[in-house]
Amino acid sequence: MNGILLVDKPTGPTSFDVVKTVRRTMGLRKVGHAGTLDPLASGLLVVCVGQGTRLVPYLMDSKKRYLATVALGTRTDTDDSTGREIAEAPVPAFDKESLTTVLKGFTGVISQVPPRFSALKKGGEAMYKKARRGEDIAPEPRNVTIHSISITRISRTEIDLDIRCGKGTYIRSLARDLAKALGTEGHLSSLRRTFTSGFDVVDAVHMDHLDKLARQGELGSKLISPADALHTYPRVEILPEDKSFVSDGRPIDAGNYEVTRDIENNGIVCLTREDGHLLAIARLDEGRLKMERVFK
Numbered sequence: 001m002n003g004i005l006l007v008d009k010p011t012g013p014t015s016f017d018v019v020k021t022v023r024r025t026m027g028l029r030k031v032g033h034a035g036t037l038d039p040l041a042s043g044l045l046v047v048c049v050g051q052g053t054r055l056v057p058y059l060m061d062s063k064k065r066y067l068a069t070v071a072l073g074t075r076t077d078t079d080d081s082t083g084r085e086i087a088e089a090p091v092p093a094f095d096k097e098s099l100t101t102v103l104k105g106f107t108g109v110i111s112q113v114p115p116r117f118s119a120l121k122k123g124g125e126a127m128y129k130k131a132r133r134g135e136d137i138a139p140e141p142r143n144v145t146i147h148s149i150s151i152t153r154i155s156r157t158e159i160d161l162d163i164r165c166g167k168g169t170y171i172r173s174l175a176r177d178l179a180k181a182l183g184t185e186g187h188l189s190s191l192r193r194t195f196t197s198g199f200d201v202v203d204a205v206h207m208d209h210l211d212k213l214a215r216q217g218e219l220g221s222k223l224i225s226p227a228d229a230l231h232t233y234p235r236v237e238i239l240p241e242d243k244s245f246v247s248d249g250r251p252i253d254a255g256n257y258e259v260t261r262d263i264e265n266n267g268i269v270c271l272t273r274e275d276g277h278l279l280a281i282a283r284l285d286e287g288r289l290k291m292e293r294v295f296k
Contacts, residue, residue, distance in 0.1 A: 002050035003223040006204035025214035034059035043193035044201040065195035070159045070175040075185035079115040079172035089185040114139045144169040198232040227278040235270040249291045
């Protein structure tokens with residue numbers, strides 16, 4: 001029972017609610033997730049089980065895709081529909097052409113101010129806790145990458161977007177800032193994550209079906225092995241003479257493997273047995289593969 005489980009989270013539950021459900025249904029304690037989804041959001045949550053929890057750092061650094069609805073005319077203190085309305089403004093006329101022009105300013109590497117109500121820490125404490133106490137918080141701007149934004153629907157007060165972005169991007173902040181760029185106020189009214197960690201939500205199990213699959217004894221079959229969970233990374237089969245070194249966590253010579261032309265120096269490589277079982281996660285460093293995670 002080691003690997004990852006792709007779960008389609010509905011609107012309402014927290015990401016930790018999903019983790020608790022998986023713990024209960026699978027009878028396991030060692031369960032986590034790779035990338036939080038807010039209660040407002042639905043979609044793909046990558047749940048890590050058993051030794052799969054050791055994969056979290058390698059699953060977080062990935063491209064993501066979201067379907068988002070931006071509501072125009074009002075802003076909330078959380079920058080989404082769960083918050084308290086704090087500003088209101090008329091919505092100027094716009095069309096797809098003018099919106100496309102505005103969206104060009106939100107693609108590429110951009111500076112973004114996270115929402116005040118977020119899990120980011122300031123002074124050692126999550127900002128949302130400070131915000132709930134009424135503290136005056138000024139989140140620091142940071143650079144994020146938005147690869148593309150496609151318009152899927154426009155109405156007088158709503159915009160539907162298909163967004164491909166890098167880690168750390170707040171779609172709530174994007175909704176707020178896009179509305180400002182259009183000359184009004186705005187917030188995120190709905191969000192669905194459709195892609196993350198190299199996986200698509202079409203392959204996920206809906207959260208409501210977890211109990212049924214567990215009763216039927218089929219939930220374990222939905223687990224993706226640790227090696228397959230890291231399918232976006234280069235993979236090499238370890239030579240017999242190197243297996244003991246890998247098992248002991250000692251570095252091996254990368255010259256025996258065709259990895260230098262697949263990845264940059266200091267890049268991640270998955271080391272497997274003949275049957276594809278993941279033995280270790282290593283990092284290429286000056287011609288040697290140094291072990292970062294060793295799996296039994």
